Amino acid sequence: MNWSFGAAFLTLAIFATPSLLSTATRQERYTAERSGDIVRLEDRATQTAVSVVAPMSNAYEMVVKGHDVIRKTFTTVADFRAQPGLNGMPLLAPFAGRLDQTAFYANGRKYNFDLELGNVRGPIPIHGFLRGATDWKLVEARADANGAWVANRLDFYRNPQYMKQFPFAHTLTMTYRLENGVLEVRTRIDNLSNEPMPVSLGFHPLFRLTDSTRDDWTVSVGAKTRWSEEVVEPIEKSLPNPRAVRLRELHPSSNAFSELERDAQGRGVVSVKGRTQQLDVLLGPSYRCVVLWSPDPTSDFIALEPWVAIPYALNLAHKGLYKELQSVPPGGMWQESFWIRPSGF
16 A cells, blocks of 8 residues: 655633633623533634533534534433543543553653553553543633633542552643634643653544545645554655545554654644545644544544654653653643644535
8 A cells, every 4th residue: 555645602601610700792702601510612703612521521522513523422421421432532641552561661660550450451551541531620611802711630649540550640731722713622741740750641532524425535644654553663754745545545553653744833734634624633742643543444433643652652762762752850841732623614
């Protein structure tokens, strides 16, 4: 197979504390409304709305002019909370992708997973253990003249089962911000431990287009190197001058790309396009890898996944085979964003 890729509602309600409550008028463009554990962000001008389950910090819905671009196989939000499955855009942490053993390395030491806890499974652990976490706390849900946002925080260090598997005390804060029809997903890590904390997280957003069938979709990403998720080595270097490829051409095990082409702001981009609809995922500079995944030809979705590092990164770095593993210094902070930009709706 020849691979090449292209570079290319009416009251504003703020619920963090009663003192923050505010009213809105019909003329306000942006709103943030809470209903129980659900926060709905809306941009009326672009007819875009995003719904987030706050205790999961997971956006399960993004509707653009009546078209829901996030995969949804559940009937009710309660069903989603009970069994998220392949829906929404879950966080993969504290590591994205696979590891080659039931252990990881950090700062020159080996940390073995306790498989009896059940949150990490062997023999090849994958995607950490926070995908189904429901202990995120709402920090704020607000809107102003420039956008609408919701922020949630997870105090990782408070959970003994988390710390048993990944003994780096830290907090995670996720902010979903809707502005000009574009959704920003910003993640912040505050390292509370007294050692550097390795960063190898990612996201698994699942997208669909409604103007065409899967066989008509094309995907493009600007990157120099392609990796296999099953083989711990690059399988293609110096990809040729790009073009978009049909989704059906993607091989599910050969879909991680690094050395992304960047714009003047340091952002890489991966896109899926239908007849007229298009979704671009823009990756901030600290996202060093993007994974494209669609499990089989009958699937009606594609995952465009921003990852901070390549598959197996934690252990490859220990072996000296991966030089771009990032870390948060003791008492320090790491922060980065990716953006979802719809067009053609």
